[in-house]
């Protein structure tokens with residue numbers, strides 16, 4: 001039975017620093033347990049701050065980065081190296097400074113890759129790459145220790161947007177057309193894929209997220225608020241700053 005936890009920090013800098021420290025510990029624990037660790041990265045502003053905090057952390061190399069498997073939860077379907085790609089932003093903020101094993105780094109396909117501008121084919125390709133790394137007993141997906149998710153003002157996570165057909169997708173990876181958040185074409189892990197993770201961390205900063213966070217932790221459904229539809233097998237962790245926590249349901253009010 002998954003455990004839910006909400007942690008509120010007074011300001012964005014503390015949210016980013018503490019999330020970075022938490023991820024370093026989580027990855028080192030996973031490596032101690034299984035010899036490797038697997039994390040699914042997200043895009044966005046608070047995620048970039050977390051990546052930079054990891055980069056600058058004195059504890060950074062407690063993680064053996066050569067034994068970390070990196071996947072992405074979603075990607076803007078743009079040419080390789082485009083500054084708007086989540087991969088480009090993660091590499092600039094953190095990855096380029098780490099001793100990663102390139103064979104363990106799995107960016108989502110670019111729009112100038114082997115599938116050209118066919119986002120559906122690119123999504124299928126990523127699904128195959130995931131399946132090729134799947135864990136025993138799970139035909140389609142590797143073991144995800146942690147999936148990181150930013151939360152949109154509208155309650156989206158990854159590129160699963162409210163009332164979008166992708167909210168009903170059962171395949172692990174989907175193309176997304178008509179994204180309300182530019183660019184319009186993306187690829188994303190779906191809610192069922194995200195929910196295979198041991199832990200899902202939802203990270204939100206700023207007053208603009210307060211409504212979506214409050215609805216997700218109240219009674220919203222996953223089509224209306226996709227963030228309401230994600231949960232880890234062991235832990236669903238909300239990492240918030242005070243501004244994003246401003247509309248938490250009464251049972252969480254003591255945290256703010």
Ligand SMILES: O=C(O)[C@H](O)[C@@H](O)[C@H](O)[C@H](O)COP(=O)(O)O
Pocket residue numbers: 042043044045046047074075076086149150151152153156157158159181
């Ligand atoms: O490709 C993307 O845009 C992200 O994956 C997206 O899901 C992001 O995490 C949220 O929109 C929050 O972004 P901010 O932290 O910048 O508000």
